[in-house]
Amino acid sequence: MQIFVTRQELNNWRQQMRASQQQVGFVPTMGALHDGHLSLVHQACTANDFVVVSIFVNPKQFNQSTDLQSYPRMLEADLARLSNFRNIVIFAPDEEEMYPQDLPYKPMPLGQIGSILEGSRRPGHFEGVVHVVHHLFALVQPSKAYFGQKDYQQLAIIRQLNSYYGFGIEIIGCQTVRETDGLAMSSRNLRLSHQDKQKAISISQALHYVQNNAGKNTIDEVKNAAISIIEAAGLVLEYLEIVDPNTLESCSEWQATQVCCIAAFCGEVRLIDNMLCESVL
């Protein structure tokens, strides 16, 4: 498995791939890899000749320095988890390599989709995501790039970025991978104790509740019952919204398809999750 830490190394490799007409897929990550990441890598490896996995904890997307400091970093363990894949290369740059001073960058206006849900709670977060993904896409120039649907809003913004900058990459949204008890896999789960995890299951329970009851009662009744599930478990809810799957605007009436999005604190750890809800109207 080749590990590149500089843009130049990755560029050289990329040119060789182009010369030999190999199709390159891309899985961007911030490391602390779990089975959700591995499932993205697996899908990418199946559909491409080679796959670049980037590992970079992007400071620009953290709106709180404590969150950045406590984000798990475990490069050795990550490399070990990736060692079974045969057709991958790793790009693990440092901050200077990721953001060279002289690299031109024109920020993308995020618009309405960037200012709601996560956008309103984490100022600067999506601007930071777009900045790093722009640089990574420009460098890796993949045919296909893979992102988890757990970060539903991020995925929508990546699609917007792809067309805004004209990258022409096929963006593939991959299903959220869950523990057997329903908890969505996340690098942040490493910071949860066993007891915290028991409480955090209430997020997926609330999502299933909304999924099973969509269209049966008023949207407010269903939302309130789902909120009670989370609060009864002792989590501090930041939001529970039932939104349009394209605009991510909150809905006050049921539609055929909606997405329920949740952000909640389990102790110090902020967790997000979402689930598609289909109503028989």
Ligand code: PAF
């Ligand atoms: O989803 C993530 O892990 C990050 O936001 C990403 C896309 C790797 C950008 O840093």
